[in-house]
Amino acid sequence: MSTASSEFKIQARRLTADLHHRQVIQTALGKYEVVRDKTKGAFQDWSAARQAAAEIKWEAINHLDKYLPQFVERLEARGTKVHWASTGTQAREIILAILEQKKAKCIVKSKAMTSEEIHLNEALARAGYEVVESDLGEFIVQLRQEAPYHIVFPAMHLARGEISEVFTRELGSAPTQNPEDLTLIARRVLRQKYLAADVGFTGANFAVAETGMISITENEGNARLTAALPKTMVTLLGLEKILPRLEDLALFLPMLSTMGTGQPLTCYNSLYSGPRQLGEPDGPEEYHVILLDNRRTELLADAEQRDALHCIRCGACLNVCPIFRNVGGHTYGTTYSGPIGSVLTPHLRGLQEWKHLSYASSLCGACTETCPVKINLHHHLLHNRRNAARQRPALGEKLAFRIFALVMNHPRVYGLAAKAGRWLQKLHPLVKGGRLDPARAWTQTRELPPVASQTFKEYWRARQPGQ
Amino acid sequence: MKVTLFIPCFVDLMFPKVGISIVQILERLGHSIECPRQITCCGQPAYNSGYWDEARGVARKVLQSLEAAEVVVIASGSCGAMLKVFYPELFTGTAQADAALRLAGKVYEFSDFLVTKLGITELGARFEAKVTFHDGCHGLRELGTYDQPRKLLGKVRGLTLVEMQEKTCCGFGGTFAAKFPMISTAMGEVRCAVAKATGAEYIVSNDSSCLMHLQGLLDRQRSPLKTIHLAEVLAQS
Numbered sequence: 008m009s010t011a012s013s014e015f016k017i018q019a020r021r022l023t024a025d026l027h028h029r030q031v032i033q034t035a036l037g038k039y040e041v042v043r044d045k046t047k048g049a050f051q052d053w054s055a056a057r058q059a060a061a062e063i064k065w066e067a068i069n070h071l072d073k074y075l076p077q078f079v080e081r082l083e084a085r086g087t088k089v090h091w092a093s094t095g096t097q098a099r100e101i102i103l104a105i106l107e108q109k110k111a112k113c114i115v116k117s118k119a120m121t122s123e124e125i126h127l128n129e130a131l132a133r134a135g136y137e138v139v140e141s142d143l144g145e146f147i148v149q150l151r152q153e154a155p156y157h158i159v160f161p162a163m164h165l166a167r168g169e170i171s172e173v174f175t176r177e178l179g180s181a182p183t184q185n186p187e188d189l190t191l192i193a194r195r196v197l198r199q200k201y202l203a204a205d206v207g208f209t210g211a212n213f214a215v216a217e218t219g220m221i222s223i224t225e226n227e228g229n230a231r232l233t234a235a236l237p238k239t240m241v242t243l244l245g246l247e248k249i250l251p252r253l254e255d256l257a258l259f260l261p262m263l264s265t266m267g268t269g270q271p272l273t274c275y276n277s278l279y280s281g282p283r284q285l286g287e288p289d290g291p292e293e294y295h296v297i298l299l300d301n302r303r304t305e306l307l308a309d310a311e312q313r314d315a316l317h318c319i320r321c322g323a324c325l326n327v328c329p330i331f332r333n334v335g336g337h338t339y340g341t342t343y344s345g346p347i348g349s350v351l352t353p354h355l356r357g358l359q360e361w362k363h364l365s366y367a368s369s370l371c372g373a374c375t376e377t378c379p380v381k382i383n384l385h386h387h388l389l390h391n392r393r394n395a396a397r398q399r400p401a402l403g404e405k406l407a408f409r410i411f412a413l414v415m416n417h418p419r420v421y422g423l424a425a426k427a428g429r430w431l432q433k434l435h436p437l438v439k440g441g442r443l444d445p446a447r448a449w450t451q452t453r454e455l456p457p458v459a460s461q462t463f464k465e466y467w468r469a470r471q472p473g474q
Numbered sequence: 475m476k477v478t479l480f481i482p483c484f485v486d487l488m489f490p491k492v493g494i495s496i497v498q499i500l501e502r503l504g505h506s507i508e509c510p511r512q513i514t515c516c517g518q519p520a521y522n523s524g525y526w527d528e529a530r531g532v533a534r535k536v537l538q539s540l541e542a543a544e545v546v547v548i549a550s551g552s553c554g555a556m557l558k559v560f561y562p563e564l565f566t567g568t569a570q571a572d573a574a575l576r577l578a579g580k581v582y583e584f585s586d587f588l589v590t591k592l593g594i595t596e597l598g599a600r601f602e603a604k605v606t607f608h609d610g611c612h613g614l615r616e617l618g619t620y621d622q623p624r625k626l627l628g629k630v631r632g633l634t635l636v637e638m639q640e641k642t643c644c645g646f647g648g649t650f651a652a653k654f655p656m657i658s659t660a661m662g663e664v665r666c667a668v669a670k671a672t673g674a675e676y677i678v679s680n681d682s683s684c685l686m687h688l689q690g691l692l693d694r695q696r697s698p699l700k701t702i703h704l705a706e707v708l709a710q711s
C-alpha cells in the first residue's frame with residue numbers, strides 16, 4: 008500500500024466518524040443543490056447546453072496544436088511575455104525569475120488551483136517573499152496553514168467561530184460571529200496588501216484563443232484588484248484552459264457559475280489581454296502568462312481519458328459525490344479532490360501511488376451525471392483501476408479473481424461452494440466482527456445475510472427434474 | 475414469449491425469493507422461462523476491481539450461454555448494466571465484440587422488461603404498506619431505469635409510495651464496501667437516515683445488492699425499517 012493510500016484511509020476513518028463534519032458538509036451542499044437546480048432551470052435546454060459545452064471543449068482539446076499557438080500569438084502581439092512550463096519545477100523557476108528581476112518583495116494572489124498544484128506558496132515563502140491570498144476563503148485557509156478544502160469553496164468546512172478565531176490569533180482582530188464584520192477585517196488587511204504588492208498573481212478560468220485573452224471569474228473583486236494595482240501581473244494556467252472563440256464564453260461563463268456556486272453569473276467576470284497599452288490610464292506595466300503542462304500532454308495522449316482535460320474546475324462533481332461528502336476535501340491529500348481529482352491525480356502524480364482514489368468509489372455515477380462538460384468520470388475510475396491492475400497486479404487479489412473466475416465458470420464447483428458456505432456460516436458467530444472473521448470489513452458495521460437454505464438454482468432444479 | 479432468466483450469484487445464494495417471485499410473475503403472465511444452469515455470475519467483481527482478463531473469463535461463458543436466448547431478463551440493475559453497458563467495452567477489439575453487442579440489445583432489467591418490453595404495469599398485486607423506493611445507481615444511471623419501477627408500484631393496491639429527498643448511493647459499490655468499509659458505512663448511514671425521514675415501513679428497490687447493504691445497516695441499528703425487492707412486492711396478492 009502506498010503512503011498516500013494509508014494516509015487516505017486514516018483520514019477517511021477519522022472524517023467519516025466525525026458526525027459534526029458530516030452535518031456541516033451535507034447541509035452546505037444540500038443548500039448548493041437547491042440553488043444550482045433553480046439556476047439550471049433558467050437554461051432553455053440544459054442537456055443541449057451540456058452537449059454544446061462538451062463539443063466545444065472537445066474541439067479545443069483535440070486541436071490544441073492550433074489553438075495554443077493562436078492564443079500565444081495574440082497575447083504576444085499586445086506585449087505579453089508568454090512562458091511555457093513543462094513541469095511544476097520549471098513553472099516555479101520562471102515565477103521566481105520574474106520576481107527577482109522585478110526586485111519584488113510582496114506578491115498578492117487571487118485564487119489559482121494551478122498554483123496549489125505546483126506548491127507555489129511554499130516555494131515563494133522559502134525564497135523569502137511575502138505572499139498573500141486575496142480570495143477570502145483562500146485567505147482564511149492560508150492563515151490556518153491549510154490547503155483549500157474544495158476547489159471552489161476553499162473554506163467551506165469552517166464555521167464562523169473558527170474563522171473569527173484564526174483572525175483574532177493571526178490578525179489581532181476582536182472576536183465576532185458576524186459575517187460582514189469578518190469580511191471587513193479581511194478587507195482592511197487585504198486593501199493594504201494590494202497597494203504594497205509588487206506583483207499580482209492570478210490563475211485563469213478560460214483562455215480565449217481567438218482574441219488572446221484570459222478570463223477570470225470571481226465574486227469578491229479581489230482578482231480585479233490583484234490584476235490592476237501591482238505593476239507586474241503574472242498568470243499561471245494549465246494548457247487545457249483553452250476555448251476557441253470569444254463567443255464560447257457566452258456559454259461557459261454562466262455554465263461555470265451555475266455549476267460552481269449556483270449563481271446565474273458570478274459578480275465579476277474580467278478579460279485580460281495584455282499589459283497597459285499606450286494611452287491607457289491603468290493596468291499592469293508588464294504581463295507574464297505561464298502555460299503549464301505538468302503531465303497534461305501525457306493525458307492528452309491517452310485517447311480513452313483525454314476528455315478529463317475538458318474539466319472547467321466548477322467543482323460540481325465534488326458537490327454531488329457521496330464519497331467527497333463523507334470524507335471531505337483534505338482527506339484526498341491532493342490539489343484536485345473529489346471525482347475529477349481521483350481521475351486526474353493518477354495521471355498527474357503517478358498511477359500506483361494514487362490508484363487508491365480510483366478504488367475509493369462506489370461508481371455511483373452522480374459525478375458523470377452532473378458534469379457540465381460531460382466527462383465520463385466514473386468510467387475513467389474503472390479505466391484507472393484496469394490500468395493499475397494491468398501494470399502491477401496485486402498478486403493476492405489476482406489469485407483471488409482467478410479462483411473467482413474458476414468457481415463461477417464451473418456450476419458444480421459453484422454449487423459446492425454454496426453448500427460449504429451454508430455449513431461454514433454456522434461457525435460464523437464464533438468469529439463475527441473479530442480479527443479472525445474473514446468478512447470483518449463488512450460485519451464490523453453491518454449484518455451479513457445468510458446463504459439461503461435453498462438457493463434459487465436448487466429451487467429451479469427441484470422444479471425441473473429433467474434438467 | 476420465451477424468457478431467459480439471469481439470476482445473479484448473490485441473488486441466487488442469499489435472495490432466492492427475488493428469483494422465485496420473478497418466475498411467478500412472468501409465468502402468471504403466460505411466458506415460459508428458462509434458467510441456463512451454467513450461468514452463475516456476470517463477472518462484475520473482477521471487472522470493477524480492474525481484473526478485466528479474469529472478468530472476460532466469466533463473461534465469455536455468459537455470452538455463449540445467452541447467445542441463443544430470445545430475450546434475457548436480469549434480476550439486478552447492476553448486473554444488467556454489466557451485461558448491457560460494460561460487456562461491449564470489455565470485449566471491444568476481441569472476437570466476441572459482436573456477440574457482446576448482440577447480448578446488450580436483448581437484456582432487460584426486470585422492471586424495464588415488464589414496463590418497456592411488455593407494456594405491462596398492472597399485475598394485480600396488493601401490498602398494504604407505506605414504502606419508499608431506492609434507485610440502485612447502475613440501474614438509474616447506466617440503464618436509465620427510473621419511471622419503470624414507479625409505474626409498477628403505482629398500480630399496487632394498498633401501497634403508498636413516498637419519495638426520498640435525494641437520489642444518492644447506498645454506499646455498497648461491490649468490493650468498495652470491503653475495501654473502504656468506513657466510507658461505505660457512512661454513505662449507507664446517510665441513506666438510511668434519508669429513508670427513515672420519509673416515514674416509510676419498507677425500502678423497495680430493484681437491486682438486491684443495495685438492499686443487502688441497507689438491511690445490513692438497519693439490522694445493526696435495530697431499526698424497524700425493512701427492505702424488500704420490487705419483485706417480491708409485485709408477487710404479493
